[in-house]
Amino acid sequence: MNTKARVAGLVLLAFSAVAPVLAQDSGADVYKAKCASCHGATGLADSGAGKAMKVKPATDPDVKKMTLDEMIAVTTDGKGKMPAYKGKLTDAQIKASVEFYRTFAK
Numbered sequence: 001m002n003t004k005a006r007v008a009g010l011v012l013l014a015f016s017a018v019a020p021v022l023a024q025d026s027g028a029d030v031y032k033a034k035c036a037s038c039h040g041a042t043g044l045a046d047s048g049a050g051k052a053m054k055v056k057p058a059t060d061p062d063v064k065k066m067t068l069d070e071m072i073a074v075t076t077d078g079k080g081k082m083p084a085y086k087g088k089l090t091d092a093q094i095k096a097s098v099e100f101y102r103t104f105a106k
């Protein structure tokens with residue numbers, strides 16, 4: 001086996017070991033699957049459902065002043081038209097998706 005093939009093999013091996021973990025727990029993946037329909041692909045609530053429910057964009061001052069823990073509480077227990085994710089997502093998935101959502105506030 002030449003060096004190039006060996007390196008390619010190692011890279012493949014490393015990737016296949018890491019990929020399932022990413023697919024499960026990545027905040028971006030959870031956000032896209034569960035949150036983007038209402039909060040918009042980039043957190044601006046510019047989707048149809050987001051507009052219909054008057055969801056605030058992540059850049060709104062009221063949203064920006066919320067702490068990570070407050071957002072986790074809203075996502076876990078729900079608020080107004082926002083569904084509760086307790087039991088539907090793991091605590092780690094909720095935290096990861098909220099952290100991803102918060103990256104849009106900047």
Ligand code: HEC
Binds near residue numbers: 036037039072
């Ligand atoms: C069915 C539409 C819907 C989905 C899906 C949804 N949300 Fe919301 N979300 C809302 C609405 C509506 C509010 C405003 C609630 C209020 O203030 O009465 C809200 C509020 C929030 C807030 C509080 C700050 C703000 O923007 O007002 C956070 C944080 C949040 N959502 C995160 C999430 C996360 C994370 C997910 C995915 C796990 C998610 N949401 C999925 C509709 C949704």
